Amino acid sequence: MNGLPLNLRLRRAMLIALLLGLWAPVKIVWEQQIAREQDNLRYHGLVMNRQMRDELGQGLTIGILSGMRSVVADFIWLEVTTAWENQEWFRMGGLVNLCTSLQPRAPVFWDMGGWQLAWNASVGAERDVTQPNELRRLKAARFWIDKGLDVYKRGIENNPEYWRLWSDTGLLYQQRLKDYKNAAYYYQRASELPNAPVYLERFPAIMYGLAGDDQGAYEAWRALWEKLTPAQREMKEHWKEKIESNIRRLEQKLSVPKEKRVFPN
Template sequence: MKRKLQALIVLLLLGAVRLPMEQYVTHYYRTTGLLSAPLSLGLRDNLSQMGFAASLGGLRSLVATISYLRAYREWENVNWAKVDSLMQLTTNLQPRYENYWDEAAWHMAYNAASAYLYDEKIETDVRTSLYKEHVQRGIDILKRGLQFTPESARLWSTLGDIYANRTENPREATLAAEAYLQVFRLSRNERYARFAAHQYSLTPDPAKWRKAYDMLSAFYQKKRVSATLLDDLKKLEVKLNIPFPQRIPTPGIPIEAPADPYTGVYR
């Protein structure tokens, strides 16, 4: 009996010693990204009992993959509501995996939005409205993903692309430009600075035109000139009423072709 009591005391002492230790280690792992935040109990509504238990039991990544595969199947079935719900579940299970956020946004802002826009069974006004709603849904998904991975150039780039290609409001060109500038900050890829300048040039704000002009002129001075850059500069010179002597000469500079016509704003 005495030994059993000793065993119980050792067990309790062990627990008391390791509790603060585990609290510290868990916090450290979460800070360094090795552990994800605990699962929200609200997820239990979306996951089966088994799925919830498995995701608690260290198989969270596997459950996320299964949920992703289910979303893929629903995409093939053109069931957009289900795709959204399953991709939401997937991103909640693995919020630090940028690919899931990127794909979830792509499904909504491109696939679902276009499917509704070209669905002739729906009234024209409703189609446009559904298109806008799904583009906005894609933007919201990316913004939420960026809360978890603010340093993801990929998500900023997709956000810029959606603002640039999927919205019709010229005021949103500023948002596209800001997203591309974030990509440039993270990747140091100059192409994104040029995209940002191009987007600024499309806004109705003369202050932004000036900013675009300064950025594009800097590229021009460095002799990093492409056909689109030259075109933007020429348009901005007119918009900003730049005096003729200060305008750039057109001939004499070899013009490089756009690096990849299938990416970014030219997609």
């Protein structure tokens, strides 16, 4: 029961209005500043559209609305695994897209999603005995490889600083598409990123070699050699002997003039 006299009620209302009135503009400005800061981190949050809402259903939508986005994405990811085990490739593709839209800055979804499509789905299509002929099987395989490549590339767009997406794209070009030039490009980019494993630095040169481009391979090995400081050359992981022997071999093969050789003797 409230029997507070009217004048006190008015005073209370005015005090509350004053507090909130002072705070509200500060709040809005501050929140806008936080939003800008998060945009600068390339973190754009999530804008739900109707299609996504339909795909998620009511329960998961509420989960996302209450700030449990990554957990929801993880649960959907479990479905990706199930779809893979059941060889439901189109369903798997849709789920991968959903996960990556939910968490575009979670590289593992792009990474694993691209791999699922470009490798597992495409190999599955190659072995699909329900297809009447080899041509259709290859066509289907190529379809999934392109899908996976697309996932990798969109992943790179969203997470350009994550080396693994670059190197996995390189791997896909190298092993599934036999496109060594592109593979060399992606390995090169991967090796330049922070946290990338050292061994990637040798991959571009090896790719040129696989492409039969001796000149390109030579230039790549040479560039690597020149990039390394004398101290680095002595470190085991840079594998000096391998670089040196390749340069020597290619200098012989391309008959580079002695004065221009790295190893003239």
